[in-house]
Amino acid sequence: MSAEPVTLAILGASGDLTHRLLLPGLGTLLRAHPGLQVDLVGAAYDDLGEDAWRERVGEALVDGGCRSEQARALASTTRFRQLDVTDAEAMRAFLAELDGAGHAIVLYFALPPAVTQRAIGVLQGLDVPPGLRLAIEKPFGTGLHSAQELNDLLTSVVPEQQIFRVDHYLGKATVLNLLGLRFGNRIFEPVWNAVNIERVEIIADEALALEGRAGYYDGAGALKDMIQSHLLLVTALFALEEPASMDELELRDLIVHALRAMHLWEDDPTQSRRARYTEGQIDGRTVPDYTSEEGVDPDRKTETLAEVTVEIRNSRWAGVPFRLRSGKALGSGFRGIVVKFRPVAHLPSGFRNEAAPNMMVIGIAPETIALGIATNGEGSRWDFEQTTLSANLSESPVRPYGEILDGILSGDPLLSVRGDATEELWRILDPVFEAWSDGRVPLDEYTAGSYGPTAWN
Numbered sequence: 406m407s408a409e410p411v412t413l414a415i416l417g418a419s420g421d422l423t424h425r426l427l428l429p430g431l432g433t434l435l436r437a438h439p440g441l442q443v444d445l446v447g448a449a450y451d452d453l454g455e456d457a458w459r460e461r462v463g464e465a466l467v468d469g470g471c472r473s474e475q476a477r478a479l480a481s482t483t484r485f486r487q488l489d490v491t492d493a494e495a496m497r498a499f500l501a502e503l504d505g506a507g508h509a510i511v512l513y514f515a516l517p518p519a520v521t522q523r524a525i526g527v528l529q530g531l532d533v534p535p536g537l538r539l540a541i542e543k544p545f546g547t548g549l550h551s552a553q554e555l556n557d558l559l560t561s562v563v564p565e566q567q568i569f570r571v572d573h574y575l576g577k578a579t580v581l582n583l584l585g586l587r588f589g590n591r592i593f594e595p596v597w598n599a600v601n602i603e604r605v606e607i608i609a610d611e612a613l614a615l616e617g618r619a620g621y622y623d624g625a626g627a628l629k630d631m632i633q634s635h636l637l638l639v640t641a642l643f644a645l646e647e648p649a650s651m652d653e654l655e656l657r658d659l660i661v662h663a664l665r666a667m668h669l670w671e672d673d674p675t676q677s678r679r680a681r682y683t684e685g686q687i688d689g690r691t692v693p694d695y696t697s698e699e700g701v702d703p704d705r706k707t708e709t710l711a712e713v714t715v716e717i718r719n720s721r722w723a724g725v726p727f728r729l730r731s732g733k734a735l736g737s738g739f740r741g742i743v744v745k746f747r748p749v750a751h752l753p754s755g756f757r758n759e760a761a762p763n764m765m766v767i768g769i770a771p772e773t774i775a776l777g778i779a780t781n782g783e784g785s786r787w788d789f790e791q792t793t794l795s796a797n798l799s800e801s802p803v804r805p806y807g808e809i810l811d812g813i814l815s816g817d818p819l820l821s822v823r824g825d826a827t828e829e830l831w832r833i834l835d836p837v838f839e840a841w842s843d844g845r846v847p848l849d850e851y852t853a854g855s856y857g858p859t860a861w862n
């Protein structure tokens with residue numbers, strides 16, 4: 406947590422991200438760290454008006470769990486500025502005003518990606534305040550080439566250490582628990598390899614359908630929205646080599662190290678799968694066919710369920726499939742990691758059945774952990790049965806956006822995505838995007854509320 410006061414300027418203050426995730430996340434952070442000194446400034450293209458902004462801030466902070474007197478205090482001092490971030494003169498004046506307070510400055514780009522890119526282009530031509538931090542939202546480019554261009558642009562404005570690319574999955578307590586679980590327990594790290602692990606599944610399914618987000622989602626789809634960013638990063642965190650210390654240089658080096666070794670299974674993009682939901686029932690309510698949802702263009706062939714398998718080609722993981730899957734309108738809302746261990750190398754004779762291989766399930770939301778072990782069957786000494794040891798992990802009081810903001814406000818990029826990582830993420834999946842746009846992978850269908858296309862099972 407930063408002890409120094411910081412000016413946090415949210416560009417795109419009237420948008421969905423600010424309202425739904427960023428301000429409530431800040432609320433949880435303020436509740437956990439009441440001493441945090443944030444000078445909050447909101448800016449957007451249209452003039453929201455200072456009173457309306459202050460009201461929004463107060464409500465959203467309380468929504469995040471911030472105590473009402475603390476929320477009121479911040480809401481009473483926050484300012485709103487009408488600003489076109491693509492106008493160089495307006496940006497110069499805005500930065501000069503922020504700099505006047507003498508605090509470290511964070512510009513949080515909660516803007517449409519194309520507008521963010523133009524705004525960074527504007528900053529390139531300005532004298533930016535020393536130490537200026539830039540917080541950038543996903544998507545980071547639209548492919549490897551555009552990610553490289555965006556990174557070149559960003560680093561022409563400020564050094565990499567002052568760039569915070571946000572992926573809120575890195576702020577999820579359970580995702581970070583992967584590191585504690587593995588390196589804090591004698592029993593896990595020695596078996597965290599291809600000798601002992603047969604396959605890994607990293608899943609982010611949800612029962613929610615489009616929920617009015619066609620404007621964004623129909624242009625993205627499950628592969629770009631979830632797998633290209635969040636799930637590949639979770640895979641890297643799962644698989645990385647042991648860090649010497651939990652600092653940003655070490656951890657982010659090792660994330661990129663794992664990503665560099667990651668490739669599509671058999672280098673074949675056509676082994677990926679995609680599907681789109683048709684009308685069905687979820688929790689007793691009818692979910693319409695995806696293509697009939699308002700704002701959806703059926704000709705885009707946007708997938709609502711995607712699956713890709715990758716391999717990490719190093720001596721720890723070669724030959725282990727990591728299957729990544731994410732979708733909407735599914736019968737299961739499971740989000741988490743399933744680790745299937747190999748069977749034991751040898752069973753003494755006399756046991757009457759095979760011991761089921763160990764399984765570990767790490768739930769990301771809700772936060773759970775379960776370990777399936779073989780035990781002697783009840784009342785039957787030489788028959789195995791499976792016993793599950795399970796626990797619910799306590800929910801972190803700080804929401805993922807709060808964790809991410811904590812790093813940004815204190816100037817620690819540990820939980821932010823480094824530029825070279827964003828390029829690797831595209832490098833791994835660009836061939837899949839190409840194969841899909843060339844029609845080399847069929848777009849299957851599944852009934853909303855099912856577990857996916859029946860042929861996939």
Ligand code: NDP
Pocket residue numbers: 416417418419420421422423448449450451452488489490491514515516517518520542543544
């Ligand atoms: P919205 O469309 O809801 O909001 C966009 C904001 O940008 C508005 O405040 C708008 O102001 C402002 N804006 C647009 N053009 C300008 C300009 N020239 N100058 C100043 N302000 C401008 O977008 P979201 O909040 O949904 O998304 C923002 C970013 O966050 C995107 O990069 C998105 O990919 C990312 N993101 C969003 C998530 C979400 O759940 N919403 C989740 C994860 C990432 P005005 O209204 O006045 O035009």
